[in-house]
Amino acid sequence: MINIKFPDQSIRQYSEGVTGLDIARSISEGLARNVLAIKVNGEVWDATRPIFQDASIRLLTWDDDEGKATMWHSSAHLMAEAIESLYPGVKFGVGPDIENGFYYDIDFGDYQISSDDFKKIEDRMMEFARQKQEFKRRNVSKDEALEYFRRKGDEYKVELINDLEDGSITFYESGQFTDLCRGPHLPNTSPIKAVKLLSTAGAYWRGDEKRKMLTRIYGITFPKAEMLAEFLNMLEEAKKRDHRKIGKELDLFHFSARVGNGLPLWTPRGALLRERLMDFLKKELYKRGYVLVASPHIGNVNLYKTSGHYEKYGADSFRPISTPEPGEEFMLKPMNCPHHCEIYNRKPMSYKELPQRYAEFGTVYRYEQSGVLHGLTRVRGFTQDDAHIFCRPDQLKEEFIGVIDLVIFLFKTFNFNNFITQVSLRDPDNKAKYIGTDENWDKAEQAIIEAAEEKNLNPILAKGEAAFYGPKLDFIVKDAIGRKWQLSTIQVDYNLPERFELEYIGADNQRHRPIMIHRAIFGSIERFVAVMLEHTAGKLPLWLAPTQVIILPVSEKYQIYAENVSQLLKNSEIRSLIDDRNEKIGKKIRDAELQHIPYMLIVGEKEEMNNTVSVRKQGQGDMGSFSIKEFMDAVNNQVQDFL
RNA sequence: GCCGAUGUAGCUCAGCUGGUAGAGCAGCUGAUUUGUAAUCAGCCGGCCGGCGGUUCGAGUCCGUCCAUCGGCUCCA
The missing domain is CATH 3.30.930.10 (Bira Bifunctional Protein; Domain 2)
Structure with missing residues (x-):
């Protein structure tokens, strides 16, 4: 018997050769279904790998980063298996898990893969996943490993193996696919319930731009279909928040090819x-x-030779500027x-x-x-x-x-x-x-x-x-x-x-x-x-907003009053605009909301009579009526710490 | 720089297998004078990223260059 210590410090006894899966099963069937891997004395192992000595363990599920990583790593194999079955003869580089999913670098030979192929690959991956293919770990000798991949004609794997020590090499088999891999992996493919291939990209073999460029395919998998939907939503949200899009919408910056x-x-x-x-x-x-302190945009080349920046930025950066004086050169400052x-x-x-x-x-x-x-x-x-x-x-x-x-x-x-x-x-x-x-x-x-x-x-x-x-x-x-x-x-x-x-x-x-x-x-x-x-998401705080307040006259009749309010705001250093377009108030509000202007002041007959403004706060709606002074004080109060 | 994709009006996009460009929004003009997320109508607006080629004819096909996007690499 061996002692297994759990994260809560409790200890239970199991027979030698017990696996993570066995331990999970001894606790509950539900846990056994959810367990993706096991951490043994700080090292992540296959949940199916036998344990022969006393150990501290932690069962890893989707809620653990290492659990996710294990699943995504296995998903990379699953994708490779699907791709190999669809495009026989392709060669594989490396296929790790990453922060959000996984990728595999693949040499497709002459075939030009594109995102149009994704659906087919995803379908095949799900087909294999449902087969509940087991991941089988196997120690192999260096010779055997080399022999396998030489015969397969995969020079990338051969190169990887050549860099490895004999005795430390393991293969993982799942379905028809065998890969050089340190692991760990899922017990089998069944937890993979949703697949999405995200993009392709070129990636140099071993990150070296002098070597061949492989096709990298990025993907992600989830144990529940809803999680994939959520993830895709998040991507949508990120797209909406893209500063390039917001910068255009809010008219903050611009790029010109001519510049x-x-x-x-x-x-x-x-x-x-x-x-x-x-x-x-x-x-x-x-x-x-x-x-x-302040310094000019250029400096003598000798300055950067002294600093060492010339070496780093000299050759591959903006070229030094020459002057009428022979031998004299200046550089745009990189630092x-x-x-x-x-x-x-x-x-x-x-x-x-x-x-x-x-x-x-x-x-x-x-x-x-x-x-x-x-x-x-x-x-x-x-x-x-x-x-x-x-x-x-x-x-x-x-x-x-x-x-x-x-x-x-x-x-x-x-x-x-x-x-x-x-x-x-x-x-x-x-x-x-x-x-x-x-x-x-x-x-x-x-x-x-x-x-x-x-x-x-x-x-x-x-x-x-x-x-x-x-x-x-x-x-x-x-x-x-x-x-x-x-x-x-x-x-x-x-x-x-x-x-x-x-x-x-x-x-x-x-x-x-x-x-x-x-x-x-x-x-x-x-x-x-x-x-x-x-x-x-473009909703800048009041003190940073380029336009802090927009005055919205209900109709042209209140234009003069709007201008009076605007002048008072200006005197108080509040940045404001008047929307004097011939539009209905609903339209003006809508546009101001879309521009994320922190305050909208609606002015009409009531306000003009009482010398007030009707305040609407961006994202929150009508705040009621205030005197102009009250409003200005409130604004100044909110921004004073930032001035 | 490299791999892949994309490039049509200020913005977002449509335009099938080649027949000579279209919508919504924005803008302008007019009508309306409006009360808390889109009033209506008319008008203006495009060397279809640049240059070459194929063709009787190119937004559409090919080449090339430029820019943008997703990555590789690098980094703030």
Whole structure:
């Protein structure tokens, strides 16, 4: 007998060789039907794999991320089986589960697969799923594995196997399909009750653009048909919230091929929104001891050679600008930091003057590959809400805490209540590839982790994810429909202080090297606007709305009164418009609602007589009648914290 | 950049197997003078993404370039 410990710490005894499925069945038949996999001592196993030793276990169902992952991984096999049966001779690359579903990279030879083929494949997948095909795990020797796929003519699998250790290789068989696979998998295909293939895409074999491009097919499966319907609804909702669509509808920004792709043009309304965001942030920066600096859009090539950016952005980015002076070249700045380093460098700095916190809404230019451009989230010219903090090593933690506070304050302000954080640390097995001393790295990593813990961030620790120049802390927000966006980043940099020979004079009268912290809260204004629009579905808060109030005269007779109201609002710095079109009030309200204008003021005979406005709040309807002053006070009250 | 798809009026879209462009919304004009999510009528508006080709004839077929979309890769 062996002892099996459950998540609630209770222990039950089972005979050796018991499987997850057996354990589930010993609890209830219902659980046995729902169990997709089992976690054994922290490792996810097939629910059908026998357990021979004492173990802590957790039965995994659809409600567990690992349960979903197992199902989607098995679904990738199911899709591969369906595709192999429909298109014999295709070759398979890799087919993992991903955050929302799974994909498989496939070499279809000469056949050009398209979404028209999806229905056929989905039907075949469901047919196989209903057959309740079992997933059978089998250990194979490297020779046997190679032999199998050589005979099958699948060079991709052969390549994968060649990279594996003999003795660690497993095959999974389901129906007519055998795949090289680590697993785990479902006991059988029956939990898969709904299938949807989502898209095709080209994907380089092993992510290497020099190698062959395979066809990737994305799909998702569910244990219930209703869940698929829900998922498809969510996709619809995401489409409705697409910032590119909202940006057009609300007339915020525009792209012109004549200006150049990836170069956003901000319309009057959009520019206003940007200004509001930047003004708000500036005010916070002053409060928190930052100082604004400013630098030009170009800098001498030598600046970027010193910083190392030339190497990174020189060849594949906008080409340097030449001048009448032979040999003289300037670059559009891809980063603000070199300029800020030179601002720091302008005079000897005392330890008493640190930290220096330089902030700039700096517009930078990077020649992104045409295929990656995407609305406002990926562009070629964008404005970072950038800042660089130059501090002493003993100030690092405190500075981190300061930035974390600012980030949290802003997330709260913008209603991003759901976010995760990640600390990127260096790879402990490969310390050589990082610049900076061992001691400094240890201290910095420690400082970041401590700062994050003090702020209860509960960060994910990602070893080996740090840049070569320093560890960092990233903030990833989840928007209203659960999508993740990386916004804020705080990065330690040992590299630039070195390259720019930054110094301060310490209390010991010796020269010391300051530490530099890069930090951006919004990331870029462009991206932040995009995320805001998708998060709010275009319903911007009052203080950000380009038009805060629209005055709707019931008929032309009240035009003069409407203008009077408008003037009063303007005097009070409330952004308003009059809808003086010859339309009925219902129509004007409808259009204002669709434009998500926070307040509508209906004015007619009653209002003109009593010097009032009838207030309608966007999304909520009629709020009743108020004096103009009452209304203005209420508006000013709501926005005052943001001015 | 690469793979695939798409590109028709300011916006959203229709236009079958090639015969020379259509709707709704927006805009303009007029009528109506309106009370909390679409008043009616008329009008304007298109080198059918650009360039080449096939054809008597191309929005429709072919090539090419550009842009957009979904991915790969990269990143804010």
